[in-house]
Amino acid sequence: MSLAIVFAAPARSLPLISHFEIMTDGKTYAIDATGKKYLTTIDGKLQNHLQKFIKKKGDNPISAVVVVDTQTGDIKAAAYGRALQDKSSPLFFSNFPCASLFKTVVSAAAFDLLGWSVDHEQAFRGGCANVRADGAWLRQDIIANRNPITLRKAYMQSCNGYFAKVAVEGLGYGALRSYAQKFSWYQPVPADFSIPMSPMFAPESNALSIQSLGQFAAGLGKVYTNVFHVAWQYSMVANGGRAIPLRLFQETPIASSYPALIKETTSQKLRELMPAVVSNRGTAGDSFHTRRYRELRNLVGGKTGTLSGTFPQGVN
Numbered sequence: 112m113s114l115a116i117v118f119a120a121p122a123r124s125l126p127l128i129s130h131f132e133i134m135t136d137g138k139t140y141a142i143d144a145t146g147k148k149y150l151t152t153i154d155g156k157l158q159n160h161l162q163k164f165i166k167k168k169g170d171n172p173i174s175a176v177v178v179v180d181t182q183t184g185d186i187k188a189a190a191y192g193r194a195l196q197d198k199s200s201p202l203f204f205s206n207f208p209c210a211s212l213f214k215t216v217v218s219a220a221a222f223d224l225l226g227w228s229v230d231h232e233q234a235f236r237g238g239c240a241n242v243r244a245d246g247a248w249l250r251q252d253i254i255a256n257r258n259p260i261t262l263r264k265a266y267m268q269s270c271n272g273y274f275a276k277v278a279v280e281g282l283g284y285g286a287l288r289s290y291a292q293k294f295s296w297y298q299p300v301p302a303d304f305s306i307p308m309s310p311m312f313a314p315e316s317n318a319l320s321i322q323s324l325g326q327f328a329a330g331l332g333k334v335y336t337n338v339f340h341v342a343w344q345y346s347m348v349a350n351g352g353r354a355i356p357l358r359l360f361q362e363t364p365i366a367s368s369y370p371a372l373i374k375e376t377t378s379q380k381l382r383e384l385m386p387a388v389v390s391n392r393g394t395a396g397d398s399f400h401t402r403r404y405r406e407l408r409n410l411v412g413g414k415t416g417t418l419s420g421t422f423p424q425g426v427n
Contacts, residue, residue, distance in 0.1 A: 125305040128359070130200065131189065133158060141304070141359060150361045152185040161190035173423045175201040175338040181349040183365060184358045189339075195423055205307040205337040210416030211269040211394075212341065213291075213330040215348070218266060218384060220282050220290040222377040227262060229383045233277070234259035239270035242325040248272040249279060249321070267387035269394050269415065275325025284324055288313055291334075293372040294347075300340045301356035303363040309336040330416060345413070348382065351375040385412025 126143040131153065133139045139153035161176050171193045178188040191201045221227045237248040265273035278287060292298065296311040312333035314323040326332050343357050352373035358365065389395045389408055394415040399408045 125303065127203070127305040131158065149359075151359050152180075152187065152361060153189060153359075154187045157188045158190055161188050165190055165192040173201050175204075177202070177338045177342040179342045179346050179357065181346045181355075184343075184346065184355040186342075186357055186359050189359075202338060203307055205309045205340070206335045207337065208416070208418035209309070209330060209334040209336040210418040211271075211330040212336065212344075212414055212416035213328070213332075213334055214266060214269065214274050215344070215381060215414055216290050216294050217274050217277055217282070217287065217328050218262065218381060219293075219373050219377050220286050221262065221277055222380045223290075223374055224286055225281050229263045229380050230261045232259040232261050233265075233273060235272045235276045237272050239265075239268060239272055242271050242275045242322060242329050242331060244320075244322045246321045248325070249276055263384055263387055266384045266414070267390065267393045269330075271326075271329035271331065274329045278324050278328030279321055282328075284314070284316060284319060287324075287328060294344050295340060296334070300343050301354055302339065302343070302359065303356065304359045306339045306357075307337065309334075309340045311335070331418075347372060348378045350378070352378040382412065385414060388413050388415060 126141075126147070126149070128141040128149075129144050130142050131139055131151070132142055132148070133153075133155040137155035139151045139155045139158055140148040141151050141153075142148055157178065161178070165171070165174055165176065173193050173195060175191040176188065177186060179186055189202055193201075195201060195204060221231070235248045236250045237243060242248060260270065260273060262273075264270070278284075291311060291313070295301070296309055299308055300306045310333075314320075314327055314332065323332070327334070339357060346357075347354055350369075352371045352375055353369045354372050355369050356366075386409075387393050389399050389411055391400075394417075395413060399405060399411075
């Protein structure tokens with residue numbers, strides 16, 4: 112199955128932005144490689160606040176934050192910390208491991224194609240951490256069936272075995288690739304500026320195994336992303352599955368309609384999963400445990416993804 116998504120864009124070629132410049136009146140300009148300036152949708156006050164916040168964290172980590180108005184696609188902030196080893200900006204780096212963020216794609220496919228609810232139960236063996244080559248996680252014997260877990264809990268705890276089994280027994284290889292394309296892998300992220308494509312090296316179909324398919328679905332495969340791509344994906348989920356392009360330039364007209372990439376009911380179910388991630392037992396729970404951020408816990412949701420990388424070196 113192939114899927115092409117076409118968006119109205121300015122007649123000019125899409126520029127690749129090198130950095131941003133905030134003026135004294137709060138207006139923010141994007142600067143391309145030639146030095147040309149473009150008036151942006153970025154809120155200068157918010158941009159400054161985020162930039163200072165990131166640089167105060169520890170040793171100023173290699174990191175990037177993008178804030179998007181989900182109703183319009185307007186980028187309100189695009190801040191980053193320390194540059195990469197080659198001195199480039201992390202904002203346009205597309206080789207951060209996607210890791211368990213890919214579980215959102217698998218969940219969307221399960222909602223759309225299998226008709227699952229957020230509380231669909233599934234039993235499996237071997238725990239959540241590993242997707243072993245012997246396929247033991249596929250078994251549903253008496254011991255495993257005593258404690259099946261729901262999709263909500265599996266998403267909340269990033270349970271690899273659960274999502275591996277969904278892919279092997281329920282969805283299959285073709286469905287995963289099709290839904291990856293809906294989430295803008297294999298094609299550019301819709302935007303009015305140039306964003307490097309996120310690489311995905313899916314297992315080769317002629318060398319596919321239970322383990323390689325399971326690892327791919329669990330986020331342990333060679334799938335990469337960048338911060339603008341992630342921001343667009345979750346903006347799409349927030350918008351009922353509608354693919355609103357990211358808008359950085361004030362001169363770009365706002366379109367009146369956009370294609371729906373996933374069902375509205377599916378996007379609603381994804382939004383039901385996300386608050387559990389920031390709960391006490393979720394993978395982002397520690398970040399919302401301190402008094403300063405505890406009040407946000409009932410207002411936000413999301414998904415974590417963590418893997419070790421070599422460029423940049425360390426945990427991503």
